[in-house]
Each structure stands twice: as structure tokens, then as C-alpha cells.
Amino acid sequence: MCGIVGYVGSSTACGKPLEVCLQGLKRLEYRGYDSAGVALAAPGMDHVAVRKKAGRLANLEADLAKHALPEATVGIGHTRWATHGSPSDVNAHPHFNRDGSIVVVHNGIIENYAKLKQTLIGRGYEFLSETDTEVLAHLLDYYYKGKCAGNPLAALTKVMQKVEGSYALGILFRDFPEQIFAARKDSPLIVGGSEEGNFIASDVPAILKYTRNVYYIGNMELSLIHI
Ligand code: GLU
Numbered sequence: 001m002c003g004i005v006g007y008v009g010s011s012t013a014c015g016k017p018l019e020v021c022l023q024g025l026k027r028l029e030y031r032g033y034d035s036a037g038v039a040l041a042a043p044g045m046d047h048v049a050v051r052k053k054a055g056r057l058a059n060l061e062a063d064l065a066k067h068a069l070p071e072a073t074v075g076i077g078h079t080r081w082a083t084h085g086s087p088s089d090v091n092a093h094p095h096f097n098r099d100g101s102i103v104v105v106h107n108g109i110i111e112n113y114a115k116l117k118q119t120l121i122g123r124g125y126e127f128l129s130e131t132d133t134e135v136l137a138h139l140l141d142y143y144y145k146g147k148c149a150g151n152p153l154a155a156l157t158k159v160m161q162k163v164e165g166s167y168a169l170g171i172l173f174r175d176f177p178e179q180i181f182a183a184r185k186d187s188p189l190i191v192g193g194s195e196e197g198n199f200i201a202s203d204v205p206a207i208l209k210y211t212r213n214v215y216y217i218g219n220m221e222l223s224l225i226h227i
Contacts, residue, residue, distance in 0.1 A: 002032070002078070003025060003029075003202045003203070004202045005028065005200070007021065007024075007198070007199050010196075011073060011178055012073070013071035021038045025077045031081075034055070034082055035079070035082070035087050036052065036053060036056075037050065037051060037053065038076070039076050039172055041074050041173075042071065043073065043177050043178075048103040049069045049072070051064060052093065053092060054091075074180060076200075078094060084131050084132040094172075095129060095133050095134045098126065101175065102172070104140065106167055108166035109167075112165070113135045116163070125142070136167075152175075153224065160183060160185070166185055167187055169181075169184065170189075178227050179225065180226075182223040183221065184219065190202075191215045191217060197210075197227065
């Protein structure tokens with residue numbers, strides 16, 4: 001098992017999205033993990049900022065202390081329990097499309113990833129990792145920039161129709177830096193709300209410090225979390 005946390009809270013970039021992600025991931029450590037990562041976005045950024053490290057959350061924190069990420073309006077974090085691809089920096093989540101404009105964290109397994117990967121490679125997509133998850137970033141890219149013409153929810157709906165398996169997903173789009181897109185099938189994911197901002201998490205303890213107001217996303221349900 002592994003974990004997802006996300007936060008969107010302000011139209012002015014600040015340190016809170018990163019703080020909430022790291023705090024939340026710490027609270028989910030009991031579920032077990034082999035690597036950890038975060039993604040942050042804010043208006044004006046040319047791509048979503050990603051940092052990920054194999055090993056303990058402390059490795060990621062040490063790296064962030066050495067090379068700080070920019071302040072943000074929205075963030076997502078992930079602890080991984082590898083199912084496809086060894087525990088490594090490259091295989092750690094988040095995963096992203098070629099220009100870094102779409103970034104995904106995923107808990108679960110994409111069972112038909114090999115077939116989807118071949119199709120995407122045939123369309124010119126290049127893969128950096130050995131994970132099943134990376135197909136989601138490129139498939140979102142394919143629909144978002146193609147048939148779905150810049151509509152993230154339409155692209156996510158298409159992806160959900162194409163993939164088989166289990167997933168809890170947190171997704172950032174550079175073009176929507178005040179929103180988190182989420183969806184789940186057979187893996188848990190909740191939404192939390194507070195006066196200051198809104199959350200996603202795999203489990204309540206991740207966000208208990210900030211809110212007790214939670215909503216359990218239904219199976220095959222999509223969520224758009226915004227300020
Ligand atoms: N199947 C994905 C991977 O191996 C996600 C694993 C997880 O749930 O952390 O990267």
C-alpha cells in the first residue's frame with residue numbers, strides 16, 4: 001500500500017501545498033512505501049515542478065532542503081509501493097508527459113498498460129520509466145491535446161474508459177494551476193474541505209490535522225478540487 005495527498009488553497013503561491021503534501025505523506029507512512037515524490041504548480045509556471053526520490057521520505061525532504069521547489073498554489077504528493085519497475089528515482093511518482101504540463105500520481109495497477117504503452121509508442125510517445133503508471137500521463141496528453149481540445153475532465157473520462165485495473169489518481173495540469181483532478185476505481189481516495197483550502201488523500205489520517213470534513217469519492221467517480 002502507499003499514499004496520495006494533495007492540496008489546493010490559494011490563488012497566491014505559497015509554501016502550504018508542499019507542507020501539506022509532506023505532512024500528509026508522513027501520516028501515511030504506516031501503509032509502507034519504497035519511494036516518494038511531490039508535484040507543485042502555480043500560475044505562470046511553464047511546467048509542473050516535480051521532485052521524487054527512492055527510499056525514505058527523509059531523502060526527498062533532504063533533497064528539497066538542498067534545492068527548493070518554487071512556491072505553489074496547488075500540490076500533490078505520493079508514496080509508492082512498486083508493482084511495475086524497481087524502486088528508483090525514475091520510477092517514483094509523479095509521472096509526467098513530455099512537456100511536463102500534465103503530472104500524475106497513482107495508487108494501484110494498470111493491467112492493460114503494456115498494450116497501451118505499445119500504442120502510445122507507435123504514436124511517438126517516449127517513456128522514461130518502467131512503470132504501468134506512466135501510460136496515464138501520456139494517454140492524458142494524447143486526449144487533452146487531441147480530441148478533448150484542452151478539457152481536462154473530458155481527457156480524464158477518456159482515459160478511464162481505456163484503462164483496466166485499479167487506481168486512485170491525483171492529477172495536475174499546468175494550464176489549471178488552481179485545481180486538482182482526481183478519480184478512483186477499486187483504490188481508496190477521499191476529498192477534504194476546509195475554510196482555507198481543499199484536499200485529496202488516500203486516507204483520513206493524512207489530512208486530519210487540517211480538516212474533519214471529508215467526502216469518500218465513489219468508485220469510478222471523478223472529482224475536481226479547487227479553491
Ligand atoms: N503500479 C504503480 C507503480 O508501480 C503504483 C504503485 C503504487 O500503488 O504505489 O508505480
